[in-house]
Amino acid sequence: MAGIKAGKHDEYLVGYQVEADATDLSETEVYLGSDTAQNSFAWLVPLSEGRALVGMAPRRRANGQMEGFIERLKSDGKIDSIASRPQTWGIPIRPLSPSYGDRVLVAGDAAGLVKPTTGGGIYYAFLSGRIAAESAHNAISSGKCTANDLRGYERNWKAVFGRELRVGSYARMLFETLTDDQIERLMIEFLSDGVLDDYIGEDVAFDWHGRVIMTTLRHTNIRRVLGTLGPSAAPFVARLMHAR
Ligand SMILES: Cc1cc2nc3c(=O)[nH]c(=O)nc-3n(C[C@H](O)[C@H](O)[C@H](O)COP(=O)(O)OP(=O)(O)OC[C@H]3O[C@@H](n4cnc5c(N)ncnc54)[C@H](O)[C@@H]3O)c2cc1C
Secondary structure (H helix, E strand, O other), X not given: OOOOOOOOOOOEEEEEEEEEEOOOOOOOEEEOOOOOOOOOOEEEEEOOOOEEEEEEOOEOOOOOHHHHHHHHHHHOOOOOEEOOOOEEEEEEOOOOOOOEEOOEEOOHHHHOOOOOOOOOOHHHHHHHHHXXXXXXXXXXXXXXXXXXXXXXXXXXXXXXXXXXXXXHHHHHXXXXXXXXXXXXXXXXXXXXXXXXXXXXOOOOEOOEHHHHHHHHHOOHHHHHHHOOOOOOXXXXXXXXXXXX
């Protein structure tokens, strides 16, 4: 309707979430493993008044994994019962291109501006929303609102977090080729004192995953594990290593 050519997102996660009664929960919990959430992770997040959010964001469909996760939480005594209707919606993880048109600027989820690693899109929605507002202000002030005039919007968001999206996207591609065992080996190495404490140190930022991914890849111990991942992972490792 906006005249933007690439009108559909072909790369997306599907978010599932319900509220549950959970009286004894004090901390957020994250669950990994292909038997829990294929190519993703699941979460249990305490809210106020004995409630919690239970969710996951797998690729395409959860194929019964959400029900399995809820049953597991119940049998582990983490939650008592489900307290809301399940919500489900898509999270696009590939940027729309172009993200502008005649009198149109697209930001946030609508433009696929979401962390490909986790599916978190609130931060980039804010960033791209602000850049879109500045571009709209300039365009309206000067009376120049054609697609060509609005080209700078995409240039500007790419300058701020374009590389983050690329690195995140290549990291996800690699992650999706790995078995649970391979991910486990990488995580054990990453969490060791030699890598996380001594090498990465304070350089971990909640909203900026690219820097920590690229720094980690340069560590000899991580490179050694990456070298053992086999031929199906090798092209994705190479692509990630050379992400610009
Ligand atoms: C289950 C789940 C959990 C998530 N958890 C996290 C998380 O923990 N952290 C994180 O960063 N991200 C998370 N996300 C992703 C996050 O929700 C989105 O990336 C973020 O909300 C995108 O913001 P947005 O403003 O671009 O879009 P939205 O939040 O979708 O806002 C778009 C708004 O536009 C309105 N709208 C739509 N059409 C029209 C219309 N025609 N006219 C007027 N209004 C309209 C909609 O009603 C909506 O209010 C999660 C997503 C899911 C599915």
